[in-house]
Amino acid sequence: MALERTLCIIKPDAVEKRKQGAILQRLQEEGFQIIGLRQAQLARQIAEGFYAVHRERPFFAELCTFMTRSPVLLIALERENAVQHLRSVIGATDPAKAAEGTVRKQFGSSVAENAVHGSDSPENGRLETSYYFQGSELV
Numbered sequence: 001m002a003l004e005r006t007l008c009i010i011k012p013d014a015v016e017k018r019k020q021g022a023i024l025q026r027l028q029e030e031g032f033q034i035i036g037l038r039q040a041q042l043a044r045q046i047a048e049g050f051y052a053v054h055r056e057r058p059f060f061a062e063l064c065t066f067m068t069r070s071p072v073l074l075i076a077l078e079r080e081n082a083v084q085h086l087r088s089v090i091g092a093t094d095p096a097k098a099a100e101g102t103v104r105k106q107f108g109s110s111v112a113e114n115a116v117h118g119s120d121s122p123e124n125g126r127l128e129t130s131y132y133f134q135g136s137e138l139v
Ligand code: ADP
Pocket: 054, 059, 062, 063, 092, 093, 111, 112, 113, 114, 116, 117, 118, 120
């Protein structure tokens, strides 16, 4: 299996609940290497660019307002099978439907405010990591 990169974001709801430490601990326990880490207050334009694939969805404006409400933690991760493994650790988009033991089940509040982001394909793992991190910031 190939070493992959994926992007995790600890979203504003989880930062407001002070769950950054618990989520970072879980990521480390799951065997991810943290190769980049930065706190940021996202500008609306940055959030809109990141979620551009969803711009026609009815929740797009709400999503961008949410993502810019409070700081987020941007986390570039590396691991064998990183993309699929992170998706399984975070769980379904809707915390109410997420499996027991997943991060969204544990810390998410609603389908909108679901605590964390995880890239959905190896290609997006690379693209999303480079959306927020320069190569020289990844170690
Ligand atoms: P995922 O984050 O699991 O990949 P999507 O890519 O479909 O899910 O959606 C991106 C983000 O948009 C979700 O994580 C969530 O914050 C928000 N979102 C998705 N569906 C809805 C919805 N029906 N209503 C409000 N917000 C939503």
